[in-house]
Amino acid sequence: MAKHSVAITEYLEIDLDAERWHCRRCGHDIGSARSPYKEGLLVYERDPREIHRPILDPDKYEFTYAPDPSWCRIIEFYCPSCGTMMENEYLPPGHPLTNDIELDIDKLKQRHAQGEGKSDAAG
Amino acid sequence: MGGDKEKSVIEKFLEDNVLFLGPDPEIMESHKMAPISEREEKAMAGFSNADQINLVRHKLQTACNESFDMVEQMGAAPGAKWGDLISGVWTMHGDLAMASMGGVLIFSVLTQHPVKFILKYWKDDPTVGIRPGDIFMHNDARYGNIHNTDQSLIIPVFHEGELICFTGAIVHEGENGACEPGGMPSAAESPFDEGLKMSPFKVGENYEFRRDIMTFLQNSVREPKLQLEGMKSKLFAAMRMEVRVRDAIAEYGVDAVVATLRKTLVDTEQETRRRLSTWPDGTVRTNLFADGTLRENCLIKIRCELEKRGDELIIDFRGSSPEFLNRANNTVLASLKGMLAQEFLSFVWPDLPRNQAVFAPISLRTDRRSALHCSPDAPNAQSMMTFFPSFTAVQIGVPKFLYSAGHRATDVIAGWYNMIVTFLYGGVNQYGELVGNVCADLNGMGGAARWNRDGEHSIAPIFAPMADIGEQELIEEEVPLMKIVPHKLMRDANGYGKFRGGHGYQQIATMKDSSMWGYMCCSIGSKFPSTMGIFGGYAPGCYPLCKVKGVNVFEEMKDHRDLLRFTVEEIMNEQPFKGAKYSTHHMGLQLEFAQPGELYMITQGSGGGYGDVLEREPEAVSREYLDDLISMNTVTNIYHVVLDAESGAVDVAATTAKREAERAKRKKLGKPYKEFVKGWETEHPPEGVPYYGSWKDRSLIYRGSKDDTCPADNIVAVMMRDPKDVRIEKLEAELAAARAQAKG
Amino acid sequence: MRRVSVDIGGTFTDCFLAYDGKYIEAKALTTHHNLASGFMEALGNACGELNLSVRDVLSSVDAVRYATTLGTNALIERNGPRVGLVTTAGYESSVPLMRARGYGDGLDHAGQTDLPGADRPVPLVPIPMIVGIMERIDYKGAVCMEVDDEDVRKAVRKLVDQGCQAFVVALVNAVVNPAHEKEVERIILNEYPTHVLGALPIVLSHRVAGRKAEYSRTMSAILDAYLHDQMYHGMSTLEVALRANGYSRPMLLVHNTSGMAQLNSTHSLQTIHSGPVAGLEATGYLAGQFKEPNVIATDMGGTSFDIGLVTSDGVKFYDFNPVIDRWLVSTPMTYLHTLGAGGGSIARYDRLWGAVEVGPESAGSDPGPACYARGGKLPTTTDANLVLGYLDEENYAGGTIKLNRRRAERAIEEYVAKPAGLSLIDAAKAIKRKVDANMASAIFKEVAVKGYNPKDFVILSYGGGGPIHACGYAAEIGVAKVLIPPFSSVFSALGAGNMNQLHIHEKSLYLMLYDATFRTVLSDYTTFNETVVELEERGREDLIRQNVPVEKIQTRVELDMRYGNQLAQISVTSPIARLTTPHDIITLLDRFSTNYAQRFGEGSQAPEAGVRINVIRVVSFVEHDKLSLERSTASDAAKPVARSERPCHFPQLAEPMMTPVYDHTAVTDGMTVPGPALIETPRTTYLVEPGWTLTMGLLGSAVMVKNA
CATH class of the missing domain: 3.30.420.40 (ATPase, nucleotide binding domain)
Incomplete structure (x- = not known):
């Protein structure tokens, strides 16, 4: 972790000095902390049945324990450098991706400059 | 001046000529506490020592717990026995100040509304009034509470003629005379199909129920015994608590009680704000999709934006699905707040006291007539089908604040499983009694994966800690619901991740010794997972309802024991029973009568996973494999671990290599964001998928197809077609086609 | 004797x-x-x-x-044998899932409510050691599917292959029809005769617990098998x-x-837990000897506070589903409520309420209170007692532990007084008051939930920490009399010396005394009578096995009854051992009604919803001679001589009071001591608070009464 970094998720941190998103596994510079981090990642669309195998025979039954691929797709986001899956989304086909984290970077810097916000559990 | 006078004359006319008192939006749309009154100011000024207040609070808290125990012991509803209730004390202005430590916490935010209704409308009404010994009841969710299977009872507490507070309890009673037994009819197509609709009303005086009213209520439900026992238990618990409040007044003075109740709310809100202010400021967004109404599958969007500024949190659900006017899955706004409060009371700050002030720093934004803020015309008996997913939308968003927050009271988690997978039942039991209710095992929801460890298997419902899935021997002693498999952990159906969600269990039910017996189910998530993982962890899969009709398993037990199987997977894939009919369905089942020995099978869901599957400890994968909780397919193709099929021994080197290869593959397959979006994103929801809610723009709401939209600020409620009509139409078309083909 | x-x-x-x-x-x-x-x-x-x-x-x-x-x-060290469980096919996950809520059994409230942090304990029987066999008996005992010899052998071999050292056989509805459990036992013994594997114990669930509920019964059998060796x-x-x-x-x-x-x-x-139960038994005996009809027994130690009840109506309080360590079982135990509160309970300033809070966290005895100077830094109840002047630094626990006042002060100063904005003394007073209030609330709830008025009771206080706090928590509840028993520091051992040889057998059944749906009253008495006979027979066999002469055996029939489908089962001692007339039924209904009303309020009874007997319990016993513990009637006007005096602070008084300190030998039978006073014994200190008077009795017993 860089000197003035804040771990935001299991895999993402923000370098407060540089105002950049970094990968917490390999340190890869993902992009500006003021932009969506997903824009700096690799994205892959997966048929949900690859992960959630049909436990019941799909030839016999409509419902099989697997998601319906025409209703649901898994979108996976990878670190371009180490290949870690940092996030995923389950979306109907074609649904706009979610800009899931948009932090107030100025406030964040301010808070950490004051020495607050230190984690006491996760991270 | 004259204009004003005229206006007041008109106002008076309007006031005197109300057709009837419907739910009051002023009461129903605000979850904030009543302003501190002069009376409360005075009391707090007079009784202000924190340690003294703490002693009074402790006394009242003990009283709440005591009365909770009483309701649990005296109640006859399955819900009461597993703690689906709370008991509490409301301030003189109707805010819930203290509640039992046990029980369902959803109630903590939304029980104020009926009390406030009583205060606003009945207190000064010459035909009603509030007097010592009065008993009020209520169950209509449009006036507060969750759904009308919950019945609440409160009594006022007076001291020297002054109303000091209210005491009472709310219990999930079950049966309420709705169009289906058990109290949560998914077949309801209007509020009038939902059984008893008690707006807050007086049911007794001088601490006694009026027998005429009791008779009416007992005649309105399928379980008159339950109605009676439920009302009695709540009354005596409320009375016991009234005695305790009086004791406290006698010992510390009336101001002490008034001050303590109010100060408890003030302090709680302050603490909540203090905690919120340690979260980073910003916005977190989630999109979640409920996949049905319980009558049919369709995609119901839950759009959720969490905006945190300073010590406040705004939860914005605008752009979510419109309401369904003839489906029971709509949520009354107040119920939604109750459910969201649950996230904070159970999953973020479980150490905070149970009262409504915890939710005070949180505000909601919703579209009117959306499924999350429905009109009084829409049925809401199955509001869980939209407010549970809404809860999950918040739950999977919160970690994105909490992970870097300065204060955490417990572990950061992924999405808990969020559906009530169990059987509701109705019919005649083995003793000839008419019964209808819900099984306790809905409480076995799979726990979410955590930031540093796996989730626990079927452990607790999202709405209550320490809930019980019950014991089968006790169940089948009372109702003819035999379980061939009561709960058996289900393989390969959980949320995978670095830390995995807790597994759920499958159950296989059948019936014995009844002349009439029917089942219902009320869960979604058979096509689209209902809860999610976080930080790269996967969701659990989907869960169907499976049936085997045309079999009597008890005959098979006698004559063909070799055909018996004890997992859904084997029964459905091997189809061992000759001549039986095997089928799968979504988990919305309206009352369906069954023959003895026919099988109905459902699966309790798993919590979501946490983190990348490739980071899961290979040893943990091996243990799960040896426990038969995951198949070799999952070991190999999900976790990319190489292990010995017999001993479970991990090949470390091969695993490392396999995982490296998978990472390389990801990098090869993954596309840069912009390029991906170009190929992925569409203008409208996909053809052929009935989609409800916004797509790109939250102000434009889709109503089931890409051509049918309405603006979010003027939603047109959706009317669904009867699934039977849809099916008949489909069959008729097939028939016509077949005939045409036959003609050549 | x-x-x-x-x-x-x-x-x-x-x-x-x-x-x-x-x-x-x-x-x-x-x-x-x-x-x-x-x-x-x-x-x-x-x-x-x-x-x-x-x-x-x-x-x-x-x-x-x-x-x-x-x-x-x-259980704690997990060094029991490797137990294998044979259960009904389909029920293999019942034990691992612990009825869902099992994660919180045995935890305090904070542990139970923290769902994200919830962890089930490491299982006693891991999943691979659980096997299902194909068989099924229904709720009324009818066989739906027979046991298959080969199927059982296969299952058992699988367990033995994995190193099984003890078998538990727990099959569905075995308490109504134990045939299948016995059949499995027969097959195991046949497959593995005792000479093959040595004595591989086989525990059948229906022999350990007589009530329905497969999980808690199975767990009872598992614990029994697990503890058997060591015990x-x-x-x-x-x-x-x-x-x-x-x-x-x-x-x-x-x-x-x-x-x-x-x-x-x-x-x-x-x-398990038989020590504290013996203490309660001694309380019951003392209540009779001292002619105190209603007694609340309180035992305050370093980390826990036990509360038990003895009432004049002879009601036996059982815990039907006690939790042992982290495990729910279904063998009835005498009811005791244990609170995590004692001398080691840690005090803190609670930011939320701006007030002083104590417990449930405890410093235990290691490191212990700050004043022990064994590394404990946090302020505890004992530290507050020292600061308030109740304890003697040199003479604590008979001088075995030297107390360090400076450390106690520092701890309270830093963790309570400063954050709360209180003076040291006021902070210590707030701690004492909160400790007393916490114990008082717990006592109050225990008594009130059972339908009694705490003000009708006297408090019996024993254990090391009790007599310092007894006046305090008694006053909080409104109880004006506190008894300190003779031999208070070995009171449980004394209780053990006073017990009867006794066995309890019970059986689940579904017996409608009054069927509300069909408006019929039980007229066929066979089930009731046959069940009682069967249970009496089992108790008799137990006692005869121990060479008790048959004519000395007495029995008591208890019934767990309920209205409609309520959860509340109230154990009623039945005046009737055999039903013969409709009159008997009415007698039972009345007995139940009286009992229920006492607990939940007159008018709360709901016989119109039907009345059922769920469990019949037969207590078979033989009475043994009792110790004689008479209440002193002496009165001695002589004034005892104080050893010293020191200023003590009391929460209800602004100024400290000079308090005489007596050695217990100086205060003899019949002497009275007005509060404030301290009486020191080698094992504890009696604090007589201002406004109370102590009268010494025989054998170290005493009574403290609040002045009118």
């Missing part, structure tokens, strides 16, 4: 010796590695006071009785030690059901 009774606790082994009218108390440190050595040492100390040898005493006493709070060590081993060493020293009679083990039995008639599960 010549009798030795012993209570082996976590720290001390207490011994109470009754010898020809003399009563001797003695203590020794508990020796965990070999319980016998601590036992013999304590006994030796007692014999020493009589100038008799241990051999003389042991060869002449009529009984050695033994209670213990131990027994859960095997048996521990008891055997003890018995060997006794034999070697001249004792030739069977040893009697105190049960947590308030009875006792010989080793060969004891399930290991019944010994």
